[in-house]
Amino acid sequence: MNRIIFALDVYDYNEALSLSRELSNDVFAIKVNWPLVMNNGISIVKEISRYSNVICDFKIADIDNTNRLITEKARENNAWGIITHSFTGRRSLKAVVSAAGDMKVFSLVSMSQESFIDNYTDDLVKMSMEENVYGLVAPGNRIDILRHIRSMSGDLKIIAPGIGAQGGGITDAIMAGADYVIIGRSIYSDPEPLKKVKSLNEILGDD
Ligand code: O7M
Numbered sequence: 193m194n195r196i197i198f199a200l201d202v203y204d205y206n207e208a209l210s211l212s213r214e215l216s217n218d219v220f221a222i223k224v225n226w227p228l229v230m231n232n233g234i235s236i237v238k239e240i241s242r243y244s245n246v247i248c249d250f251k252i253a254d255i256d257n258t259n260r261l262i263t264e265k266a267r268e269n270n271a272w273g274i275i276t277h278s279f280t281g282r283r284s285l286k287a288v289v290s291a292a293g294d295m296k297v298f299s300l301v302s303m304s305q306e307s308f309i310d311n312y313t314d315d316l317v318k319m320s321m322e323e324n325v326y327g328l329v330a331p332g333n334r335i336d337i338l339r340h341i342r343s344m345s346g347d348l349k350i351i352a353p354g355i356g357a358q359g360g361g362i363t364d365a366i367m368a369g370a371d372y373v374i375i376g377r378s379i380y381s382d383p384e385p386l387k388k389v390k391s392l393n394e395i396l397g398d399d
Contacts, residue, residue, distance in 0.1 A: 199376030221245035245272035256287035263291035296326035304354030333360030342369025
């Protein structure tokens with residue numbers, strides 16, 4: 193079992209493909225964000241999906257119709273999962289869940305940096321559960337908040353960024369209730385990314 197979601201926050205096509213090929217067997221999924229898609233187009237999602245589960249981290253935050261249009265593009269390109277904001281309200285979240293089909297929807301309920309979202313986290317968790325999302329994004333570097341979200345969210349999957357470059361500890365995040373940890377710079381900025389992933393998996397007791 194792998195519990196690392198690799199945040200592929202690079203611009204370059206060749207670098208992205210070569211990291212995806214190299215790391216795919218040792219990570220649970222690859223998270224694709226705007227920097228890569230802006231440089232290469234949405235078809236990069238389909239290409240990477242040949243090697244790994246791909247989670248489109250588009251942090252969708254618009255009205256229902258626009259959310260639907262964005263979600264459909266991710267689905268068309270074989271994404272395994274999609275990340276949406278939830279602060280935009282129930283109608284917007286419903287649109288993502290309904291357009292997602294088999295794709296897993298992750299709803300962001302707290303960030304790895306302090307934000308105004310912190311004032312609404314409990315409401316966002318409750319609404320996300322009522323709307324049947326698959327999982328939540330919660331901060332892996334703000335352990336008390338992560339533990340609190342875990343205590344509220346039943347068996348929803350929690351994916352947690354903020355590890356390494358943003359100060360969070362990988363085992364602390366798992367112990368506080370994260371199912372998966374999202375890690376970018378600590379892996380792709382390492383001179384030996386595969387070795388780095390394997391050593392993190394060893395810390396987690398994963399093979
Ligand atoms: O390990 P890093 O800091 O290099 O990368 C962290 C990744 O997680 C990067 O892709 C961020 O956009 C993302 N992220 C956060 O860092 N903080 C958040 O609160 C939320 C996310 C995220 O993945 O949201 C889905």
